[in-house]
Amino acid sequence: MSSETAISLVVFLASILWCHAAVLAWEWLGTLRRASQNDKVGHVVSLLGAFVPVVVTYITVVLVGAVIGLPSMVVFLALIVPGGLVFGLRMELSDEAQATWAREQRRFIFTIVLVCLVIGYQQYRG
Numbered sequence: 702m703s704s705e706t707a708i709s710l711v712v713f714l715a716s717i718l719w720c721h722a723a724v725l726a727w728e729w730l731g732t733l734r735r736a737s738q739n740d741k742v743g744h745v746v747s748l749l750g751a752f753v754p755v756v757v758t759y760i761t762v763v764l765v766g767a768v769i770g771l772p773s774m775v776v777f778l779a780l781i782v783p784g785g786l787v788f789g790l791r792m793e794l795s796d797e798a799q800a801t802w803a804r805e806q807r808r809f810i811f812t813i814v815l816v817c818l819v820i821g822y823q824q825y826r827g
Contacts, residue, residue, distance in 0.1 A: 755781065758785065
């Protein structure tokens, strides 16, 4: 696998993760709007707490890449950030309501549509 193919694969996977994170963020904002005024700060703090493992992973990858001297480790950061957003948002949404098959299908469909739009725009833009 050439480096150009590997980079294209990472960009594609990162696009999927970013789009899924956007769909989950939209749903989380909906739950935040429906929450009572007293609970909103708690929801935001809880979401920030869910991002702590992601930040630790990010810092670890950066430090390991610097110590080992592998600049290619930076490529993984393109997947860690959106993957961490997906992880944190899914954790918070699972605390709010039990995931149902219909809800997961809706998320999947919105993610695929958004990915198609983003990749189509990237290809059109050149």
